[in-house]
Amino acid sequence: MKKRNRNGEIWDFEHEMPVVAGAGDVILGLDGGTTSTVCICMPIIPFSDSPSDPPPVLARAVAGCSNHNSVGEAAARETLEKVMADALLKSGSNRSAVRAVCLAVSGVNHPTDQQRILNWLRYIFPSHVGLYVQNDAVAALASGTMGKLHGCVLIAGTGTIAYGFTEDGREARAAGAGPILGDWGSGYGIAAQALTAVIKAHDGRGLETMLTSSILETLGLSSPDELIGWTYADPSWARIAALVPVVVSCAEAGDDVANRILYDSVHDLASSVKAVVQRLGLCGEDGKHSFPLVMVGGVLEANKRWDIGKEVIRCISKYYPGTIAIRPKVEPAVGAALLAWNFFMKESLRGNLS
Amino acid sequence: MKKRNRNGEIWDFEHEMPVVAGAGDVILGLDGGTTSTVCICMPIIPFSDSPSDPPPVLARAVAGCSNHNSVGEAAARETLEKVMADALLKSGSNRSAVRAVCLAVSGVNHPTDQQRILNWLRYIFPSHVGLYVQNDAVAALASGTMGKLHGCVLIAGTGTIAYGFTEDGREARAAGAGPILGDWGSGYGIAAQALTAVIKAHDGRGLETMLTSSILETLGLSSPDELIGWTYADPSWARIAALVPVVVSCAEAGDDVANRILYDSVHDLASSVKAVVQRLGLCGEDGKHSFPLVMVGGVLEANKRWDIGKEVIRCISKYYPGTIAIRPKVEPAVGAALLAWNFFMKESLRGNLS
The missing domain is CATH 3.30.420.40 (ATPase, nucleotide binding domain)
Known part of the structure; x- marks a missing residue:
């Protein structure tokens, strides 16, 4: 050659x-x-x-x-x-x-x-x-x-996308448009909303939250004002998404603001899956056909008590009882x-x- | 020297x-x-x-x-x-x-x-x-x-910030933390939400909207999928914020999604002002003291029918009847x-x- x-x-x-x-x-x-x-x-x-x-x-x-x-x-x-x-x-x-x-x-x-x-x-x-x-x-x-x-995949890591195929080769996607274009359920989205919640609490526009002390401590900063410089110093999405475990910990410790952010992300992720399932008719005309839902990415992995992936599956299964959730082994x-x-x-x- | x-x-x-x-x-x-x-x-x-x-x-x-x-x-x-x-x-x-x-x-x-x-x-x-x-x-x-x-200023151009001073020199601010940290009422915020609405409608996650045809035509694109490439090709905030007039036109033409985005921005901008006024007590103990509210930036300038600045003033004046709105001449x-x-x-x- x-x-x-x-x-x-x-x-x-x-x-x-x-x-x-x-x-x-x-x-x-x-x-x-x-x-x-x-x-x-x-x-x-x-x-x-x-x-x-x-x-x-x-x-x-x-x-x-x-x-x-x-x-x-x-x-x-x-x-x-x-x-x-x-x-x-x-x-x-x-x-x-x-x-x-x-x-x-x-x-x-x-x-x-x-x-x-x-x-x-x-x-x-x-x-x-x-x-x-x-x-x-x-x-x-x-x-x-x-x-x-065949079926639908939901990826939620730094970014998020839902993608699906029918057995006869039709395909559809939802989200996957990056942080500027509404991928709010992603790791980046969750972390950006947590940072925003800290700024809002500091400004007097939002509820006090445990996220303030937890995020400042994680980043080694002394005041929410310093978050602005930290955020724009490096525009990498993955760097911001790395704060997801802090948000999960605060939610597990009972913080209302952190819990609200995670429930919103569950809702957003589920709505991407629903859009794909609906457009492709993966659930059949009666809404009960079975189809695989493959779950991939760090955000969907199990945590101690707050399991975002499990909540998304629960939410989808309510609409589509034929959902077969799969966490890939390869x-x-x-x-x-x-x-x-x-x-x-x-x-x-x-x-x-x- | x-x-x-x-x-x-x-x-x-x-x-x-x-x-x-x-x-x-x-x-x-x-x-x-x-x-x-x-x-x-x-x-x-x-x-x-x-x-x-x-x-x-x-x-x-x-x-x-x-x-x-x-x-x-x-x-x-x-x-x-x-x-x-x-x-x-x-x-x-x-x-x-x-x-x-x-x-x-x-x-x-x-x-x-x-x-x-x-x-x-x-x-x-x-x-x-x-x-x-x-x-x-x-x-x-x-x-x-x-x-x-003395008083409060609200700036809403590409970005947004509310900043205030009492006569005895105390100061406070709200927002001004950039697009990642929740400045949703800004020109950038309005336009990013409009772009998101187009993607969501295309995905089947959101309502159909006139924003789709208007924005695609303005940008010379043929499909919402192409918005992803357009958005990330140049990360300038001002480039995205330049779409605000398209959103205002769609709202004026009766589009529900565009109207919702503008009302949300009014709410966000007003909440920044309220946070500053409240923290500084600019409205006095009875809430009725008069104070200047200076309005600056392209987003707050009057349009044909949809006047974001006027709506923000209306919203603030309901809470604080002593608000004296000023549009600076210099x-x-x-x-x-x-x-x-x-x-x-x-x-x-x-x-x-x-």
Whole structure:
């Protein structure tokens, strides 16, 4: 295979280390988030088989941020290319063994984003390799459904999004528009509302709250006035979202303001899921059909007493008794690899039938 | 006078152009905002007089942003120094004629901010010059009260803040903590909520609204999905706040969602004013004392039918019938100059008495 990319040195190992004979064909699954990027290399499974549980993983590689909105396109591409090369090298394989790649990245909000990334991937892999670009939420869904695109996924970490698919391939999303555009149930949203509550209490516009002393102590500040400088000193969303555990602790200790913020976030997260379920008709005409609801992200993980994920499930199940909540056992990058496997199988079958 | 600053060339004109004999002593007032910085040079008025209405202005100079949180300290300092030199040059004066300077800048939220700027100003002006550093809201108040620090000012432009003083010098503020920390009544807040409403309607989480077609048309976009890319492409708060007129037009055309956003902003702005009035007791014990409420900023200016400022005044007057609403006839930089004059007079009188 010719070197097709500018960063030729990334692929130098392909010449230096020939593939182990019989290593077989592989697929790559990538989960590219705002914090880190994970690439999974999986063996390709013979046509008749379903992926085993847990799916076989040949190698796993990790790199930094690959959200082009955050680090720019050139840096995002280099990160993605490096992490793929790293995973192939670790698995004793190389590009000639790759049959399919699924790249699930945050910041893919529009078909033009998808096409731009596909064009660039095609520059690295020859035309017989199946290439699939998805929003990272799709890989998160697949991580809970073993690669099947059916049901709804709710992600709530620093950001939040709900994404769903029907069995016949229709899709819908809600939220995922970032902190300026109303993702209030996210970790960032919860923490920003807690900071706002501290400022409001200090101003005399809001109730006194335990959040004041807890947040100031956590950040090593002596007055709510200093929160303004702290907040704008570094615009990273993850830095603000890191205050979520403080809010949960205050709520668990009985603080009304903190409890109100968490209940509002439960309501917001549930309303994203409901919007997706409703638009896709996942609950069927009688509202009682069963569908998987995959729950992913730090905000939805269980805490001592306040379990935001459990409250969201309770809220959704009231409307849709067929909700089957799933907390995935594998990471989203494995979901992406399973997706690549499924897409590739479908296309191969279609090829065989035609 | 020796050159005391690094940017010596800024003051070169002082050697090249001697002061016109008898030009007299002057004061400088500066209003440093996130968009621009204005410096006013006023003649100093004999001790017994009050400033005339309108106050006499010798020169006016304009420069760019001087908010150190936004452009960094070095750039902010250079802008402030240049705009002062420019105003003095235009008035045919120089630093030796300056008796007092009031620098009112946004981003002064803490006594340490104030002290840092004072230390640096002292490097430019000798010790007999009165130097005063204030939050820019204080100059806005003074622009409506002809330099008297009494009453409350509400600013609502891109950002919002309420700031008040009692006659015996106590002060209080509310809001002014920026978009992350709950300044929802601001121009930025109104526009961000409108953008959120478009996303929510598109997702199926909110009511259909006229804002969708109006905002997409204004921005030249074809789908709400494209709003995400547009929003995060440039994080400038002013760029988002520029959508306020679209929201007002939709509200005037009867759109419920737009009307709800504007009424919420009225409520938020009024609650900032109430917090300040309450904490300072500006309304007296019976709640009926009169006090000035100075209204400043684009959001509070009258529109065809929807007049946010008028609604805020109506709302405040219900609680505090002694509210005297003032829309200033002079700009905040003139307010800063009047403040410099007042501070300087007080210190001179104190000096004469002691």
